Amino acid sequence: MADAAVSSDLDVISALRALSNPMRLQLLSWLREPRRHFPLEGAIADPDDVGVCVSHIQAKVGLAQSTVSAYMAELHRAGLVQATRVGKWTHYKRDEQRIAQLVDVLKETL
Numbered sequence: 001m002a003d004a005a006v007s008s009d010l011d012v013i014s015a016l017r018a019l020s021n022p023m024r025l026q027l028l029s030w031l032r033e034p035r036r037h038f039p040l041e042g043a044i045a046d047p048d049d050v051g052v053c054v055s056h057i058q059a060k061v062g063l064a065q066s067t068v069s070a071y072m073a074e075l076h077r078a079g080l081v082q083a084t085r086v087g088k089w090t091h092y093k094r095d096e097q098r099i100a101q102l103v104d105v106l107k108e109t110l
Contacts, residue, residue: 018078031094051093
């Protein structure tokens with residue numbers, strides 16, 4: 001039982017750390033409505049089903065691709081987004097179930 005609590009605490013800490021960066025928080029917010037916030041021209045996958053290509057995210061934020069990839073990797077490690085490879089491109093979408101669980105844990109503990 002104690003191991004599960006420690007694991008849960010580490011998951012929350014990881015998620016909060018990922019959300020502490022303003023750009024990562026903004027990216028997660030934009031991914032809530034991908035069709036509204038990202039260009040769909042040239043999209044090779046449905047942004048609602050598969051997610052938004054990292055190149056489209058990079059074009060919106062105007063940061064280096066490596067920086068955007070690092071931001072998205074942090075959100076992925078925290079379990080806040082899902083990553084899917086389509087060819088040579090990585091697409092990201094929010095993990096709504098994980099986000100809901102995080103919100104529930106925060107409601108219970110804060």
